Amino acid sequence: MSDEVETARPVDGVGTEIGRRVEEIAAALDAAGSLIPAEDAARARTDLRRVARRLELGVDYTVVALVGGTGSGKSSLFNAVSHLEFADVGVIRPTTARAAACVWGSKASALLDFLHVAPDRRIQRESALDGDSEDDLAGLVLLDLPDHDSVESGHAQQVQRLLPLIDLLVWVVDPQKYADNVLHEEYLRALTDRHEAMIVVINQIDRLPDAARERVRADVHRLLVDDGLADVRIEMVSAREGTGIERVRTLLAGVISGESVAARTARDETAAISRRLAVHIGSQDPEPMSAQETAEQLAIASGVPSVAESVRTAVSSARPVALAPVQEPASSRIQAIRDRWISRATMGLPEPWTAEVLADVTTADEFGRRVWQALSNSALPSPRDRAAATLRLLGLVIGGMAIALVIAAGAVASASGVVAASMAGAALAQVFVCIAFLVVARRKRRTTGHQRAEDYLRRTTGALRAVVESDLVAPTTAPLQRHAVVRRGLL
Numbered sequence: 001m002s003d004e005v006e007t008a009r010p011v012d013g014v015g016t017e018i019g020r021r022v023e024e025i026a027a028a029l030d031a032a033g034s035l036i037p038a039e040d041a042a043r044a045r046t047d048l049r050r051v052a053r054r055l056e057l058g059v060d061y062t063v064v065a066l067v068g069g070t071g072s073g074k075s076s077l078f079n080a081v082s083h084l085e086f087a088d089v090g091v092i093r094p095t096t097a098r099a100a101a102c103v104w105g106s107k108a109s110a111l112l113d114f115l116h117v118a119p120d121r122r123i124q125r126e127s128a129l130d131g132d133s134e135d136d137l138a139g140l141v142l143l144d145l146p147d148h149d150s151v152e153s154g155h156a157q158q159v160q161r162l163l164p165l166i167d168l169l170v171w172v173v174d175p176q177k178y179a180d181n182v183l184h185e186e187y188l189r190a191l192t193d194r195h196e197a198m199i200v201v202i203n204q205i206d207r208l209p210d211a212a213r214e215r216v217r218a219d220v221h222r223l224l225v226d227d228g229l230a231d232v233r234i235e236m237v238s239a240r241e242g243t244g245i246e247r248v249r250t251l252l253a254g255v256i257s258g259e260s261v262a263a264r265t266a267r268d269e270t271a272a273i274s275r276r277l278a279v280h281i282g283s284q285d286p287e288p289m290s291a292q293e294t295a296e297q298l299a300i301a302s303g304v305p306s307v308a309e310s311v312r313t314a315v316s317s318a319r320p321v322a323l324a325p326v327q328e329p330a331s332s333r334i335q336a337i338r339d340r341w342i343s344r345a346t347m348g349l350p351e352p353w354t355a356e357v358l359a360d361v362t363t364a365d366e367f368g369r370r371v372w373q374a375l376s377n378s379a380l381p382s383p384r385d386r387a388a389a390t391l392r393l394l395g396l397v398i399g400g401m402a403i404a405l406v407i408a409a410g411a412v413a414s415a416s417g418v419v420a421a422s423m424a425g426a427a428l429a430q431v432f433v434c435i436a437f438l439v440v441a442r443r444k445r446r447t448t449g450h451q452r453a454e455d456y457l458r459r460t461t462g463a464l465r466a467v468v469e470s471d472l473v474a475p476t477t478a479p480l481q482r483h484a485v486v487r488r489g490l491l
Helices: 014-035 038-057 074-082 109-114 155-165 181-197 210-226 245-257 261-278 291-301 304-316 331-345 351-358 364-376 386-412 417-490
Strands: 062-068 100-104 122-125 140-144 168-173 198-202 233-236
Touching: 014 038, 014 261, 014 351, 014 417, 038 109, 038 261, 062 074, 062 245, 074 100, 074 140, 074 168, 074 245, 140 245, 168 181, 168 245, 181 198, 181 210, 198 210, 210 233, 233 245, 261 417, 291 304, 291 331, 291 417, 304 417, 331 364, 331 417, 351 417, 364 417, 386 417
Parallel strands: 062 140, 062 168, 100 122, 168 198, 198 233
Antiparallel strands: 100 140
C-alpha cells in the first residue's frame, strides 16, 4: 500500500519554491563560512529552521476557521460547507468543546497536529463520489473552533492561540446574539489589522422574516463600523436550509486561489533573512580586468612596443641597425597597474571578503620583480634577415656585372658595333634582374621585420600574462567564485 499523501498541492507549489530558497540560503551560509559574522549566521540559521518548520506544516494549505459564540450555528455551517455530517450539532452548550477539521485534498497531519486538532476530530474530504464538485476547495483546511464565549476553561485561550495561524476568519453570528459584547470587545476590535482576512456570516436567517433580514444586515454593518471593520464582508446564510452556502463555498474557493498567510509569512521571513545577510556581501560580483588586458598594460608601461618597433626597423633596414633593448620599468608604474587590477577585483566587497580575495596575492615588490624577470627572459630576435641579405647581395653582383658589360661594350664599340649593341642589351637585362632582386630583398626584409616584431610582442606579452595569471588571477579566482556562489544563494 502506498504512503498517504500529506501535501494538498503539486510538488511545484509555492511551498516547494520557498523551500528551494531556504536551501539556497543555507548553502550560501555554508559556502561563506567565517566571512559572515558568527552571530548573524547563527541567527539566520535559527530563522531558516523556523521557516523550514513552517514549510513542513504545509504552506500550500489555506486555513479557514469558523469562529463564533455558543448557539451561533458554527457546527451546522461547518457541516453544510463540507457537505458532511461530522461536527457536533446539538442543544447542549457549549456544543463545540474541541476544534474539528475537514481537509480537502490530503490529511494535512503535520499542520493539524500543530493546530492541536485531535485525530478523532479530523476528516478528509474525499471528492471521488462527487465528481469535480470539490476540486475548487482542494487544499482547504476548514476548522470548527470552540465557542469563543464558552465558560469552560481553555476554550477562549484555544481560539486566541489559533487566530494568528488562520488565513480567513469566518465569524458566525446568529440574529439574536450578533451584538454580543465578548465578540466585539475581546475579538473583533482587537483584530482590525486582520480586516482583509475576515468575513461575518449571519447564520439562521431562516428564523427571520424576509423584511427583517436587511435590517439585521444593516445593524451588523453599523456595529462593524464601530469596531473599525467597515470593509468586512457580510454574508447571510441558513445552514439548516442551505441558503447562501454555495456563495460561501465560492468565496472560500477564491481565498484558496491566492497565497496562504503561512506562505506569505514564510516568503517574507525568507526575504528578511536574505536582506539581513546581504550586507555581508558585495552589491555585485567584482569583474577584474582580464589577464590579457593587464599584460598589455604592463607591456606598454615597460616599453615593449618600442622594442618591437626597433626590431621591425632593424630587420627592415639594409644597413646594420642596433636593437633597442627592453629597459626595467619604473616600479611605480607596475604597482599602479597592479593596484588597478586589485581595485577592480575587490570593488564593492566588504572588508572580510576583500581580505579573503587578497590573502594569497603576490606582494607589489615580488610582482614587480617577476614582471622584470619575464621581460628580461624574452629574447630579442636577430636584427638581420639572412635570406634577404643573400638576395640583395645577388642583386648587387648582377648589377656590378651589368656595369662591367656596359664598360666592355664601350671599349669594343669602335671595332664592332653589333657586338657592342649585344653587350649593352645584356647589361640592360642584368640591370632589370638586379632591380628585381633588390626589390624582392627589400620586401622580404620588411615582411620578416614585421613578423619578428609581432612575434617578440606576442611572446613578451604572453610572458607577462603568465605572471598576471599566476600572481593575481590564480590566487583570487577561488575567493571570487566563492563570493559569486554566496551572493547567488542569498540574492
